[in-house]
Amino acid sequence: MTATTLVSKEAAPRAAGAARGRRSRRRARTVALLFVFPALLLLGALVVYPVLFSVGRSFFDASGTRFVGGGNYAEMFRDPATLKAIRNTTIWVVVAPALLTGLGLILAVLVEKVRWATAFKLLLFMPMAVSFLAAGIIFRLAYDEDPDKGVLDAAVVSVHDAFEGTSSYPTARGREGLLDQGRDGSYLSHAAVSPGDSVTLPLVGVLPGDLPRDASPARPAARRGAGAGEVRGVVYLDFTPGGGGKQGRVDPEESGLPGMKVEALRDGRTVASTTSSSDGSFRFTGLHQGSYTVKLPASNFAPPYQGVSWLGPTLVTPAIIGAYLWIWTGFAMVLIGAGLSSLPRDALEAARMDGANEWQIFRRITVPLLAPVLTVVFVTLVINVMKVFDLVYVIAPGPVQEDATVLATQMWLVSFGGGNNQGLGSALGVLLLVLVIPAMVFNVRRFRRSQR
Amino acid sequence: MNAVRRGLGNGLVQAFLVVIGLVWVTPLAGLFLSSLRSAQDTAKGGWWTALASPGQLSFDNYSALLKNAGITQAFWNTVLISVPTTVLVVGIAALAGYAFAWLDFPLREPLFLLVVALLVVPVQIGLLPVAKLFGQLGLFGTIPGVVLFHVAYGLPFAVFLLRNYFAEMPKEMLEAARMDGGSEWRIFTRLVLPVGRPAIASLAIFQFLWVWNDMLVALLFADSSSQPLTVQLQSQIRQFGSNIDVLAPGAFLSLIVPVIVFFAFQRHFVQGVMAGSVK
Numbered sequence: 001m002t003a004t005t006l007v008s009k010e011a012a013p014r015a016a017g018a019a020r021g022r023r024s025r026r027r028a029r030t031v032a033l034l035f036v037f038p039a040l041l042l043l044g045a046l047v048v049y050p051v052l053f054s055v056g057r058s059f060f061d062a063s064g065t066r067f068v069g070g071g072n073y074a075e076m077f078r079d080p081a082t083l084k085a086i087r088n089t090t091i092w093v094v095v096a097p098a099l100l101t102g103l104g105l106i107l108a109v110l111v112e113k114v115r116w117a118t119a120f121k122l123l124l125f126m127p128m129a130v131s132f133l134a135a136g137i138i139f140r141l142a143y144d145e146d147p148d149k150g151v152l153d154a155a156v157v158s159v160h161d162a163f164e165g166t167s168s169y170p171t172a173r174g175r176e177g178l179l180d181q182g183r184d185g186s187y188l189s190h191a192a193v194s195p196g197d198s199v200t201l202p203l204v205g206v207l208p209g210d211l212p213r214d215a216s217p218a219r220p221a222a223r224r225g226a227g228a229g230e231v232r233g234v235v236y237l238d239f240t241p242g243g244g245g246k247q248g249r250v251d252p253e254e255s256g257l258p259g260m261k262v263e264a265l266r267d268g269r270t271v272a273s274t275t276s277s278s279d280g281s282f283r284f285t286g287l288h289q290g291s292y293t294v295k296l297p298a299s300n301f302a303p304p305y306q307g308v309s310w311l312g313p314t315l316v317t318p319a320i321i322g323a324y325l326w327i328w329t330g331f332a333m334v335l336i337g338a339g340l341s342s343l344p345r346d347a348l349e350a351a352r353m354d355g356a357n358e359w360q361i362f363r364r365i366t367v368p369l370l371a372p373v374l375t376v377v378f379v380t381l382v383i384n385v386m387k388v389f390d391l392v393y394v395i396a397p398g399p400v401q402e403d404a405t406v407l408a409t410q411m412w413l414v415s416f417g418g419g420n421n422q423g424l425g426s427a428l429g430v431l432l433l434v435l436v437i438p439a440m441v442f443n444v445r446r447f448r449r450s451q452r
Numbered sequence: 453m454n455a456v457r458r459g460l461g462n463g464l465v466q467a468f469l470v471v472i473g474l475v476w477v478t479p480l481a482g483l484f485l486s487s488l489r490s491a492q493d494t495a496k497g498g499w500w501t502a503l504a505s506p507g508q509l510s511f512d513n514y515s516a517l518l519k520n521a522g523i524t525q526a527f528w529n530t531v532l533i534s535v536p537t538t539v540l541v542v543g544i545a546a547l548a549g550y551a552f553a554w555l556d557f558p559l560r561e562p563l564f565l566l567v568v569a570l571l572v573v574p575v576q577i578g579l580l581p582v583a584k585l586f587g588q589l590g591l592f593g594t595i596p597g598v599v600l601f602h603v604a605y606g607l608p609f610a611v612f613l614l615r616n617y618f619a620e621m622p623k624e625m626l627e628a629a630r631m632d633g634g635s636e637w638r639i640f641t642r643l644v645l646p647v648g649r650p651a652i653a654s655l656a657i658f659q660f661l662w663v664w665n666d667m668l669v670a671l672l673f674a675d676s677s678s679q680p681l682t683v684q685l686q687s688q689i690r691q692f693g694s695n696i697d698v699l700a701p702g703a704f705l706s707l708i709v710p711v712i713v714f715f716a717f718q719r720h721f722v723q724g725v726m727a728g729s730v731k
Binding site: 029031032033034036038039040042043045046047048049050051054055107110111113114120122123124125126127128129130131132133134136137138139140141142144148149150151154271275326331332358383386387389390393394397398408411412415416422425426428429430432433436439440443444447448 | 461464465466468469472473476477478479480482483486494496497498499500544545547548550551552555556557558563565566567568569570571572573575576577578579580581582585597600601603604605607608609636640661662664665666667668672682685686689690692693696700702703704706707710711713714715718722723725
């Protein structure tokens with residue numbers, strides 16, 4: 001190795017001639033260039049040249065033969081698909097970094113108050129190790145629309161049903177002529193009812209699977225008379241299995257419909273409500289004299305709540321941002337936590353001594369002192385969010401892809417995924433580059449300052 | 453009274469963090485449990501039903517996956533892409549980082565500022581031109597092609613990180629080594645690399661994960677015989693729902709390696725990711 005001999009000579013006694021010194025200096029430069037050459041070659045050929053090429057290519061049409069000037073850039077703001085991508089990327093940039101920085105800050109402050117802080121930080125940071133593809137599959141599973149498959153909709157549906165209740169008979173209809181249908185899908189007793197009367201409310205169209213197991217025949221209850229000041233009745237399935245029953249009559253084998261909400265109306269206003277028991281019977285007591293209508297409200301017949309269509313056209317972008325939060329919150333929290341641990345303890349202690357509460361300390365001291373760290377986290381996230389690709393590409397189902405599209409996916413689709421317009425694709429690539437130029441300037445400036 | 457209130461507040465904080473922790477664990481647990489269930493069970497109900505009937509769970513999907521030639525091939529491709537990329541990035545960047553920090557050559561300052569500027573260049577802008585270039589060179593669709601692209605786009609950060617780390621070395625240390633008659637190569641291998649070990653470790657872990665988890669680059673530059681796991685799985689996503697017994701264990705296979713790396717090298721991992729976030 002020439003380099004070896006050269007340097008050892010340089011280290012040799014100064015007696016060596018000036019010419020030799022110059023030669024050795026030139027050799028030292030050659031060595032240095034050999035050291036940087038592989039990096040510069042790769043950067044030049046695969047990064048710098050492509051940037052220049054893309055900038056040039058963006059001024060030509062799809063086939064690359066005709067110069068179109070700024071045509072592709074004008075096209076970008078005309079074409080609905082790329083406009084949508086620009087709009088979605090804007091949503092991403094506005095929403096995700098702010099949410100992440102806020103969440104990271106809150107968690108970083110709170111986690112210091114518990115003893116298992118390290119375990120918690122590890123858990124939240126772990127998704128950073130997971131590929132966007134794997135995270136995409138994880139969230140495709142979680143966001144599945146079917147509440148029997150997607151855990152998120154399962155949770156939403158069970159919360160919803162806990163508050164709103166489930167409708168038991170989505171397919172049931174009132175027997176025509178015997179019950180009137182309200183405009184909202186409810187059913188009303190045809191004839192007016194007064195205290196002391198009993199009514200039968202015949203329904204049909206209940207699927208065998210919808211009939212609760214504890215349902216029992218309605219006939220005994222239907223025969224019971226009502227006392228003074230009360231209205232009794234049964235809601236029943238006006239259908240005898242195997243046939244033979246008479247329409248509108250409570251035949252021996254016909255089942256009551258348990259769990260049906262029943263309301264008593266007077267002058268159109270609900271004055272009492274109850275739920276039918278296992279034989280379909282219900283009872284309103286303490287009614288004043290007068291004429292009533294018995295109503296089966298529409299909620300009995302509402303189709304079951306199916307949860308939220310997370311990956312539908314409207315919610316797909318927020319849903320994907322949710323997956324992004326899962327990945328990046330740990331990053332924000334750990335980085336902000338590092339800043340937090342370097343805050344001057346005495347400032348916080350002094351504030352506490354002065355009787356400031358935790359919220360005041362957070363608002364007036366912690367956040368202002370952390371501002372530089374928060375800025376770094378925020379800017380970092382903005383840069384990353386602008387380039388988001390895999391997550392959108394993986395989570396958005398095929399038909400919704402165009403509703404979820406962002407600049408990076410659009411650039412891919414236009415250039416390679418069927419669009420095959422490399423002029424417009426290059427222009428989108430250049431747009432992505434232009435968007436990160438502020439960060440580029442920031443990095444260069446920060447570096448130069450650090451060198452002084 | 454104050455103590456009671458503080459205790460109550462702390463209880464609330466703990467409860468809140470526990471809820472957040474659960475929210476974070478649940479999707480991952482869902483993936484893992486889904487990966488252990490048969491296609492029939494998955495069609496019938498969500499993975500949480502397996503908590504009540506653990507009999508559903510088995511490693512059958514995984515043994516099927518290991519017999520699936522496409523998946524095993526893709527797994528090896530992932531290794532064959534990420535390991536050489538990591539070695540090359542670290543090696544090339546260490547050489548350049550040392551030169552930028554301690555050696556003298558023309559245009560040293562402007563060239564390094566260029567490297568700093570390239571830190572944030574999005575991969576997207578390179579796809580089309582490099583695809584053309586690789587097409588002419590016969591590298592398109594090959595593992596070396598994917599590796600070269602990754603190396604090039606990994607270099608700015610790697611050079612930046614190592615140059616800054618090496619620049620912190622005491623000047624006397626290097627001068628002493630030069631006085632002792634060490635060649636630059638000897639100084640580099642015997643002194644600079646060992647001293648730079650912490651930074652190199654963080655860089656290597658960060659780079660390895662970055663490439664292991666990449667989908668975009670391989671989606672374009674790899675063909676069906678050289679594609680990594682991410683691309684292989686991505687190609688099956690279109691039938692999502694009917695093939696969860698393949699996708700879920702596949703995704704788990706693809707994430708378990710980085711997660712092991714994460715837990716094994718927590719400190720380096722966090723440092724690497726933190727430093728790399730400037731990208």
